[in-house]
Amino acid sequence: MIPIFRLGYAVFLSKEIEKMVDYYTNVLGCVLVERDVDGTAYLSNGFEHHHIVIRPDQHSYLKGIGWQVNQTMSLQDVQQILKNEGIASSLEHDVQPGISEQLTLKDPDGNSIYLYHHMAFTSPGYSNIGIIPNKLGHIALAVKDVAKNVDFYHRILGFYKTDKAFDLANFLTCNDEHHTLNIIQAEKSFMHHIAFQLRNPAHQYDSSDILARHHIPTIWGPSRHTAGHNIASYHFDPDEHVIELYTDMDKYIPELNIMEPRPWHKDTPQRPKKWTSFEYWETQFSDILPTVENRKEDRPSIRVPL
Structure with a gap:
């Protein structure tokens, strides 16, 4: 491993x-x-x-x-x-x-x-303008063969399996975050979204204001997900990649195969499970988020967040 x-x-x-x-x-x-x-x-x-x-x-x-x-x-x-x-x-x-x-x-x-192993340090790395996330948090990949990819990242690269959503999304992590990688079943291969961690819910509100000042609409959220329980919102960058901004994600304890206790966990202890919904507050995903046109072979973008 x-x-x-x-x-x-x-x-x-x-x-x-x-x-x-x-x-x-x-x-x-x-x-x-x-x-x-x-x-x-x-x-x-x-x-x-x-x-x-x-x-x-x-x-x-x-x-x-x-x-x-x-x-x-x-x-x-x-x-x-x-x-x-x-x-x-x-x-x-x-x-x-x-x-x-x-x-x-x-x-x-x-x-x-x-x-x-190593990356050189630089200074300053934190800006004083814009949203300024805490860190790059996770990436979601849409793939043609979920089983093969999940086996590769789990068995060979050593990622832990946390949650699943329907038979569609598979959440994996390489540390104590609920997921650093999301593998999603699709007919074609592409990046579904890339996610950046914010400090807290107030930072989430501020980020929406900053996006609005730059005339960038929020395409879904903020709402609380089920898998990971993070509060999340989504928008597009100029290349129409889906960008997730999130906070409050579950922490995973691999030694116990549970998530740290949280007030909104209906299951106690919260163990990895298969979810039958993507969000916790019963917010509905919009039907106005179509897949965009393919841009390189089997590497399109998609407009529907998870």
Whole structure:
């Protein structure tokens, strides 16, 4: 089992890179740390060099996800585990700023995965404008083969399984957050949404005001989810990726296979379960959130949040 313990960064390709950089700096509140000669932007949401990478391209979609690995296992040993499972990977050096060594591979649906030990620190990583989330919290992937992907992330990469919703969404975590990854059954592969953690409900209200000042509508929420019990709202970035802003997510205790006690848990103790609804307050998902047109092979965006 590979000791992944943290969601590190997301890499996007973008047709509208300047609009995306403007959104991430002036709306979301990240800091633009560095730009390559080709225009690639590295943005930080904390003390590390980057949490969002945006590269110019003729298409717009999520290219890959960086996951941080505990130093108790070398990347060479990780590579051997992958090789034993028949999974190809390449050990790369100095291929991006801030990371001297990383292991690159693909998940069963072809999403790039970057495993690394260290990322250089930067200052300042926290902005003084925009929403300014606490951190990059989780990513939801729509995939064509849920069983194969859940097995890959659980059995090989070491993620814990927490909740399920219907036969659609599968929640997994690599630490004590209820989920750092959500795997969703779909006919095509794409990023369903990317989520940033806010400080508290007041920060959630403030974020909606900031979005409104930038003429960015909220497409769903705020409301409280069932799986994870987080308060969440959703909007689009300039490339029409779904962005979730959330707070109050459950903490998972893997040793006990329960969530920490919370006032709104109907089940005590709250154990991982299969939910038959997506939200707790009986707010209805809107039917005006259609799937957008495919933009690159099987990598479209979608407008319906989970």
